Structure formats: C-alpha cells, structure tokens
Amino acid sequence: MELKKVGVISLGCDKNRVDTEKMLSFLKGKYELTADINEAEIVIINTCAFLESSRKEAIEEILSVAELKKTGKLEKIIVSGCLPQKFIGEIYDALPEADAFMGVSDYKKLTEVIERIYSGERVNAVGIAREEPTTERVLTTNNYAYIKIADGCNNFCTYCLIPFIRGRYRSVPEADIIKEAKSLGNVKELILVAQDTTKYGCDLGGGENIVRLIRKLSALENIGSIRILYSYPENVTDELIEEFVVNDKLIKYIDMPLQHASDSVLKRMNRRGRKAEYLSLIEKMKERIPGIAIRSTFIAGFPGETEEEFDELKEFLNEAKFFNAGFFAYSREEGTAAYNFDNQTDEKEKKKRVKELYKTQKKISKENLKNFKGKTIAVTVDGFDDNSLLWYGRAYFNAPDIDGKVYFTIDRETKSGDKVNVKILKTGDYDLFGTAEQDRRK
Template sequence: VNTCGFIESAKQESIENILEFVTLKKEGRIKVICVTGCLAERYQEEMAKEIPEADVILGIGSNEEICDAIEKALAGEKVRRFGPKEALPLEGDRIVSNLPFFAYLKIAEGCDNRCTYCAIPMIRGRYRSREMDKIVAEAQHLANHGVTELNVVAQDTTRYGVDLYGKPMLPELLRRLARIENLHWIRVLYTYPDLITDELLDVMAQEEKVVKYLDIPLQHCDKQVLKEMNRRGDRESLTALMEKIRAKVPGIILRTTLITGFPGETEEQFETLCQFVQQIKFERLGCFPYSAEEGTPAGEREDQIDPEVRQRRADIIMELQMGIMEAHNQKLVGSDLEVVVEGYDRYASSYFGRSAADAPDIDGKIFFVSKKKLAVGQYLPVHVDDVLDYDLIGSAL
C-alpha cells in the first residue's frame, strides 16, 4: 500500500486501504502487507504500533529495498526500514500501473517553498531535481512501450533544474521531451506562479506536443492570506499573470487549486477570492477546505476557522465554478475535439475519453458514441453535441 500523508482525508483513505488488506490477510487471501509512502515516513513509530499486522513498513528513502524486505517478511520477519528521505526516485525501467497509454513523469522530489500549511518539505525534504538525461531516458522508455501522453509532475515543476543547473530548466526539458517519437501529448502540472517565465510560455506556444494546459495552484488571491501562507503575490499581480499567459498562449486551459478557511481568513478576504474566481474564469478549478496539519506553522495557529465554515466556503467557490465551467463547455458545443479513448461504459452504451484540455483523474471527460469499435489509447476526432455538468457529450467522426 503506497500511502499519502499530506492532508487528513488522504491519511484516512490510506489507513482504510491498509485495514482492508489486514482483513484479507486474516482471511488467508494475502501473505504479506507492505506499507510505503508518506504516511509510513511521517508516522514511523505510530504505524508499527497501531497496525502490527503490517509486515513491512518502508520510509520514502528505502523503496529500493522493497524486494529484499518482502522476502524477509515471507520468511516471518517484521521489517522496518527508513533510509534518508533525501533519496531521489528510483531510476530504471518503469511499469505503468494505470491505463497503458498515459504516465506521470516525476522530474524532482521534495520542496523548497515552505508554505505554512504544508507538511511536504518536512516529509520529503529539500527540492532535488533529477538529471535531465535520466528523465528523458525514462520518457523514451515509456514511449517505446506504448505511452503517448506524459503528465510532468513534481511538488513544483517550474523550479526544475535550479539546484542542478543554476537556473530553471523546465523549458529545455519540455523541448527535449517533445522530440521523442510516439509521444502525442505532454502536459505540465503543479507549476508555481513566481517561476512561470516567458521562455516556458514560448515553449508551450511553439511545441505542438506540449498541450496548451497549465496547472497553477494559487491557493488564494488575498495579499494578507498569501503572506500568512508564506506565498507571494496578490489579486492584482496574479490577475496580470493570468492575462499574460492567455495572451502569450492563445486558447490555453488554466487550472488552479484554492484553499478556503485558512486560519484567520475573514469574510471580506473570502469575498475577494470569490470575485477573483468570477473575474479570471479558470477553465478548470478545484477548491478544498483548509486541513490543519500537525507540525506546520498554520496548524499551530489559534485562529482556526470552524470546519463547517471552511467547507461552506469551498462549496460556494465550487458552485461559482460550476457556472463558469458550464458556460465554457457550452461554447464547445458544435466543435470538434481530438479525444483519446479511455474506455467503454456499458451502462451508458458509450465510449469515454479526454481531450488535451483535460488531465487524467482530476478533470472532466467526454462521453461519445461510435459506429466503429475503438481501442483504449486511440486518438480520434469527436463532435461535441451537448454538455452534462463538467463533462461533454459527443459522437465520433
């Protein structure tokens, strides 16, 4: 079980998954439970004490020992290993565990931004870029084995290369990835607004394989709230940045993530956030109520907002976004989109997939009918006929 220890809901989901495997082990259906990831790293002693059924617990710096650890567990040992968390992701050939045509490409580990609400630097350490040649080699391997869509990820993709090469190197990396044969879409996720450069935007405008989609988690727009989050900017500077991006990369899809109910957030500051959302009209947006994380400066503050207020504010933002999304999607009715097939829904009697405007797992889909039998991972044009909430309805051409 590869766990997440980022926010409370993710931690709870990880624990529930572990307990499901505990039940399977008691029933004799599995032999060994191995727990890895951020939850294992963050709660080393607690995990061993509270879930003794876990045969193997590995910190994030011990992933390379997983085979040896499982062998020892099969022989009856309890294995607990926690290597240096500064370790980089393992190199070598990847096995894609999701749909075979897309993959996430991690380009760095850790984070240097030190946002006051976030435990990631505490769990995963300082920002460490992977060597560019190794990233490109991994991407080439994935492309050779059927992957046509790469989603570039890190805690902060725009900081890539600063530690290794002395300057941001994401634009150069994207240019090299775009030269790989068989790759069709390259998408950039988790950018940081301060490091979105003209060079990066030029690459997105010029390179056909780099999709016109940019994920920029802004978290808030109020200057004081951002300052208390240890983030820079304000409504005016962020508005100017969004306008600049849209001017330099026409037709780009902007995605952001927001937090409501950060400690001390006033109704006036929340109203500023609502106005910002209505003004910018992000094509994609996720909003989450603030989660107080132990060990973080924000989590220790005494001016915590009532959880119900946090959730209510998040619901208001998402209601605003629903209207923005519906208006955006209505403009697509009658147009043709290139879509990648993700599967077939036998209950709806239709195929479903995504356009380049939608990232896997977090964005919407298009459901469409086809007279021909289609394969997962196939790209084809689809005519948009209608809108259903965040999704589209169409027909294959």
C-alpha cells in the same frame, strides 16, 4: 517453483503513482504481479500522508486489507510511502497488521524486505527521503504516463507537510528523465509532475530548466504529447509561455495551484505571489496562448480567513475564469506553522465555503464548455462506460482523474488509445457529449 503473487494499492497523488510504478519494477521476474488483491499473497500499500483525511484513508485501507489475512490468500502486508516516512514512530506499534514499513525512497530494498518478513522478522526499513535514481517502471495507466521530474519542496507554505515528508527540492538529472521517458515505450501523453514543475533545474547548476527539458522530451519519437501539472505561477516565465506557442507537442493546458487570492491570506500562507500578479499572468497567458486551459486549486477556511477575504477569493474566480479548479478545506496539520495560528476556522464553516467555491466555479466551467457546442474536437479514447453505454475520452483540456470527460457515440470499432474527432452536441457542467466523425487519426 511457483512465484508468489504481489498486489499493490497506490493511494494519493500521481507523484505517488510514479513511486509505485518504480517499486513494481524491482519485482519483475521475482514475483507475479496481480491486479486482484484477493489473489495476492503479498500486498504493498503505498500511502499518502499529506492531510489528516489521507492518513485516515491509508489506515482504513491497511485495516481492510488485513481482513484478507483471515479470509483470503494474503500472507504479508507492506506499508510504504509518506505515512511511514513521516509517522513511523506512531504507526509501527499501532498497526501490528503490517509486516513491514518502507519510506518514500526505499524501492531498492523491496525484495530484501520481503525476504526478511518471510524469515519471521517484522521490518522497519524507513530511510531518508532521498530520490534513488531508477528509470525502470511498470506502468499502471493506459494512453498516458506520469514522469516525476523532481521531488521535495523548498517553499515551506505554512499549511503544508511536504518538505517535512519529502525533504528539500531535488531535481531529477535531465539525462535520467530522458532515459526514463525513452524506456516507457510509445506514450500518447507524458505528464510532468513534481511539487513544483516550473522550478525544475534550480538545484542542478548546468543551465537545466523546465523549457529545456520540455524541448528534449519533445524530440523523442516515442512521446506523442506533453502536459504540465503543479506549476507555480512565480516560475511561469515568458520563455515557457512562448514554448506553448511554438511547440506542437506541448498541450495547451497548465495546472497552476494558487491556493488563495487575498494578499493578506497569501502572506499568512507564505505564498510568494499576489492577486494582481496572478491576474496579470493569467491575462498574459490567455492573450499569448489562444485556447489555453488553465486549472488551479484553492484552500478555503485558512486560519483567520475573514468573510471579506473569502469574498475576494470568489470575486477572483469570476475575474480569472479558470477552465477548471479544485477546492479543499484547510486541514490543520501538526508540525506546520499554521497549526499554531490563532482564529482557526470552524469545520462546518470550512465545508460551507468549499461548497460555495465549487458553486461559483461550476458556473464558470459550464460557460467555458458551452463554447465547444457544435465544434469538432480531437479526443483520445480512454474506454467504454457501461452505465451510459457511451465511449469516453479526454480532449486537450482534460487531465486524467481531475478534469471532466468527453462522452460520445461511434458507429465503428474503436479502442482505448485511439484518436477520434468528436462533434459536440451537448455540454454539461464539466463534461461534453457528442458523436465521433468518420475520419480517425491514429
């Protein structure tokens, strides 16, 4: 009997991608996986619902895919992830195009759900947001793999829905993470993700913490290097800083979302850190870890944000000199404390402020990259760009999807996953350009 073809669309963050990859593992041997949605008889859309814009994107994607029921081979649509987890009451009747709904932790129900919808049932299989232990994955990335070390969040920032969608902070047991990492095969770069990676182990009670986990992962022969994303500054300890210094497998890069730099705004956000503490930590890290690339994210237009508070954030960027940073307009989310705050910022003003922040950071990032002109840096090859006719890859200061790239020419055969040494000839706002040198490291 011919297996039905299943296609998957993963929306949102890399943590969602891990969920998607775990979901795919339950289909192995039972269904044929296809990367071509037009060929799929079943499409699973794993959604994000963090912001209004992400919910809109998810709904548009569902409606777009539903058109294939009329014109293509598509028979069934399953909507999974954060959107049904939080909003099943609103979307179950509003999206008749979907044949089934699953939450963020319902991977094991997938084959059962498919059987039920083919028996003629419309299924609501949304359960409690609780991580179901599974180490099986079907990787959807090349050269690198994400590993989710925790889910949920206890911080309850006043702008954020995550605790209401994903639940309280839950560390994945250390043994399960090690088992999962081993199962991934040879991974050139393992990227640790969670809502707060540096809080890892706080709920396990056995002495587990992020540094101990990094050391155990570093001991695995199949792991080439380790990168940390989503690190809260309050939990970046001296022990972790020292690990960057002594551990050759730990990439000298940290993603540390700060969200703002005005103490008054941080207080309204229910963020624990303050500007002086942030600057002190950044200075300490740069001093003790030469060359470290620090990335951050910030919110513009939070309720009540004055011109003075906004200017303080811009001044902070110039003081901190992040290697890179992302900026987002505050999104007013019903169910969060900030939804009811007075002095909501006008949408036009929020967009204007985001633009100003990007303009400020672009100058800083550009200056950072100028330091690499004439130098030779190690680059992991990701692919070939058909438009520029250049190969491209990532240096240690480039995380996938969120940072720039290194573009280069090469006079010999190469492929995705190779390590090449690239001499930088030109620098841009976010990207570097150069030529690969003769020696190559595998």
